[in-house]
Amino acid sequence: MSRRAGLWWSIALIALALAAPFLFYPVFVMRALCLALFACAFDLLLGYVGLLSFGHAAFYGGAAYVTAHCVKVWGFPPELGIVAGAAAAALLGSVFGWLAIRRQGIYFAMITLALAQMVAFFALQAPFTGGEDGIQAVPRGRLLGLIDLNHPLAMYYFVLAMFVVGFAIVRRAVNSPFGQVITAIRENEPRAVSLGYRAERYKLLAFVLSAALAGLAGATKCLVLQFAALSDVDWTTSGEVVLMTLVGGVGTPLGPVVGAFVIVTMENYLAQAGSWVTVIEGLIFIVCVLTFRRGIVGVIAPCLTGRAAAPPAPEPSPP
Amino acid sequence: MNGRFAAVLPAALLAAALLVAGGAGAQSPDAVRIGVLADMSSLYADLGGPGSTVAVQMAVDDFGGSVLGKKIEVVSADHQNKPDVASSIARQWFDEKGVQMITDLTTSSVALAVQEVARADNKVILVNGAASSDLTGKACAPTSVHWTYDTVSLANGTGAAVVKAGGDSWFFITADYAFGHALERDTTAVVEANGGKVLGAVNVPLNTADFSSFLLQAQQSKAKIIGLANAGGDAINSIKQAAEFGIVAGGQKLAGLLVFVSDVHSLGLQTAQGLQLTEAFYWDQDDKTRAWSKRFFDKTHKEPTMVQAGNYSATMHYLEAVKAAGSLDSAAVIKELKSKPIDDFIIRNGHIHDDGSLVHDMYLYEVKKPTESTAEWDLYKLIATIPGDQAFKRPRGNECPAVKG
Amino acid sequence: MPDLLAVDGLHAWYGESHVLHGVDFVVRQGELATLLGRNGAGKTTTLRAIMGIAGRRRGSVRFAGAELIGLPSNRIARMGVGYCPEERGVFASLSVEENLLLPPPVRPGGLSLDEIYTIFPNLLDRRRSQGTKLSGGEQQMLAIARILRTGATLLLLDEPTEGLAPVIVQQIGAVLRSLKERGFTMLLVEQNFRFAATVADRHYIVEHGRVIDAIDNAALAANEAKLHDYLGV
């Protein structure tokens, strides 16, 4: 990307992000931002470590439950509730990772799916989760005891801040020496091992980071929509994040964000299309797989910014 | 790419965003909007779904299409049984699209989530599709009314009548979900209050295809009545497989706690015959219901379920209350709704309690034998009418603060 | 003798990388020709390009007068070309006999199963074992044996001696000579020109995706110095 074009794009996106609550319905944008962060966290694993997790809903939904419980029942302030949610997701992620990290490809996907199904079962059975009704009416509270998050704008900028923090962590991780090692492991694991890197330790670290960020997304979403429910931990949510990432573009900085916004917009607007939702969704996936395999960002971004083709490995560029 | 051109595309993106946003916000302020938030595409699409939108539109048309000098518009959306989707649609409807009232709200988790949104935004919701009595119990909200039925009325209807008819020992096959547990809990209380006893229960995960194992357990319990505390496809499959395993032929009886006329139609009389169930409405009750149902049938090619009919009734009464109150203000409309009896050809002898439950007559039906039926939709015969104060009597009291305090 | 196989200006690509840059040579009816060359010169790719399994290709490959470029590999096989790949391609999930019977007869005149077992008695003893349980030499025999049944007249053999003990290499040499007597035409990819010299009529030297020289077997001794230069041995 030419430096100039990148700068303009950055300015436009930042302006859009800041102005969004005045242009669009804030809750819609907030929900999309949470899912975008979720997709970025997921893509850290798929796009850079090459591991397809089919159980990320466990971290997203698990964190939402923990945050909901902490805030509603134990009266945590919102910032602590979110930290608790993300920490719980990281803990869960280290258990998942410890069990699954030695497997690859479809077997890795299946182990994460199986573990996530157990989390979903727990969420259905455990007394504090409220069964399929979920934990409803979670208070948003006052941030640091000062800012009333019930105000839509306050909540929006808080969510935007959470997203920017999460996104920055992902970019930082990818562009750090750590990121280069995990990419090297993805390209050629035996070689990375022979160079003295402990591949499994790096993969596990990436997995836990991804889980924690997915948890951050889930916890934030819980405050936005003010509830945690079974659909958050359902396997279809795990499937949805895969779709968002693929539709947007795997392993591109903005791909998961674009994918999340596209899917959430689709869900929102197609909902009014009544019973045709799933048919239209299905057709879009088919078209994407047949024609847009590198995702929206992977295909379109190079045209917009004057690059001939998407580079095989993403290079550092600000959002 | 030169620098000047590089700025054009990002700027165009911003401009496009502004245009889209401007277009989206352009709602004419002088319309009254009613939202139908239903499961359009999944498990419960047949009992509510697109048919609910049709029923609400019929009510709007019958009312005359405008109120307080404003046009009435019906908007609808598919909540996909996901509370987060439902909640964000409801918020957007209330905050942005000028929706004054939301109806249908099938499935409890969706209704509970939307009820919280309505509470926060001080808007009216009239719940027709969800069963959980928690909506008017511990989660009750001042601006919502639970219109057609709830787990308590289903339990009282089927539970009490069946025990009185001699079915005094029960075994439950329960959907392992909050509404299933609520149905089982409320029915158990009714059965025991009427001198029956519950021999056991088995919790079945939602969307289980095969019930034979659970039916065998029910069979071995030797209970006279097998209570099906489930809904939709689960209820259909359990009834179908009970027939296959000769449960009914073996002397045990099924009691469907949440079975709709669409389910019975789908099963066919051969399989469903003899099943006892409770409904708030049946198309073939009298001339008025038949006349209205015929109009509904002409549009949808199906007879209405109690959820769809309830949506008609709720919309009609809401619009009348708006007219009487002369205002769209939620508190004023709810006050108006609660001040008068609710009595039309769908909801009989009703009035709205402080907790938001609409207390009205319910009916115990038995599914006809194939030989008794004269037409495709001739499915039920009336066993008993349950007066509202009996049907909606909570055996364990109510946790709603508005009632307690 | 007419040309059974005529390769003319053959180019081939693997993805973006251009591997063959215009290969030309002929194999006459009843002859055993070899492609000699260093690792990575394009010998295996030439065989794969003839067989139609090398990705994109251009140029001309004529077999018994018919053009093969543009045909899928199964059609090429059906015209009477038998292919024995590098690494032998013995199927692990098939027994020895299933491996033998796998390639379908494409034209009359192939060897019968009995004839094959006469040539390769080891395979008869082990016909029920799993294909990959055989020793390397036996696997190589199996890989050659299974294309004899089909009636193919041209055999493409990719380094049949690779990694085998000298005594096995000798056996394979004997097999190839007897096949030649039976009238098979063969194109052999080899790195081991000493072995090639014992079986072949003619040698083509492949370098950088081209045939750069052709040497008759009879003239091999005279050209040994040149050959050493080409092959770097």
Place this chain on the structure above:
Amino acid sequence: MFSWLHIAMPPAPALFAQLLVGLINGSFYALLSLGLAIIFGLLNIINFAHGAQYMMGAFCAWFLLDWWGIGYWPALVIAPFAVGAVGIAIERLLLRRLAGLDHLYGLLLTFGLALVIEGLFRQRYGSSGLPYTIPAELIGGKNLGFMFLPVYRGWVVVFSLTVCLATWFVIERTRLGALLRAATENATLVQAFGIDVPRLVTLTYGAGVALAALAGVLAAPIYQVSPLMGANIIIVVFAVVVIGGMGSILGAIVSGFALGLIEGLTKVFYPEASNTIIFVIMALVLLVKPAGLFGRAA
């Protein structure tokens, strides 16, 4: 919650009945996972549309009866062919374009297909489903002493076991099967031997889909013929295939029946977990045997 901590042991005959019922469910898992395993083996595609194709089989039986009065027995033959033909068209038009790509794309494409197919059927036939009655010959049941066994359920076990064994025989013991196994290992070489592998791939996909449709016809009289019937079962069937070892025919059959049994037992001892137990087993199996019970290590 956790009511299983204090449950009573059921009497032995009751347990036996539960095992038999579990075996019946297992036969559906076996048939469905068999088709999935065959497709995965040769196409390297995780066929997410398998549930939708199972549903189409059931609907096909219903169409035959409702539109032309063609009964269960002919449907048992016609439906697999009809739905298999649809599968062939899908392979030719769509899946073929994904050859050689990561199997993630196949999964996504078939997932999209499943959404479209199920959405269209639901649009037309609603969600509560349509009734299909048990054929007259198989109505009724036998009292086995410990349980009442509907004749139709007995037929399901016997028939699907036969189909499974026949499929296993074709794949492991015939020349066609040898071709399939060989093409699974190295399709390029098999094609270079003169086999039209693309056609083999198409037919294999068709056969896998036909097996799904066959299971659908078998299921029609037991379950409601509903557009959603396949969506609920597909994820479980995946788990079954993974436990057996991706692509392993024997693994799919054995683990299908075995998991039916285990699920049956769970329905007695801890019914709430009967949908989750398969995933617990999958996690355990993959931790101990990474390639599944019958899978070859990658």
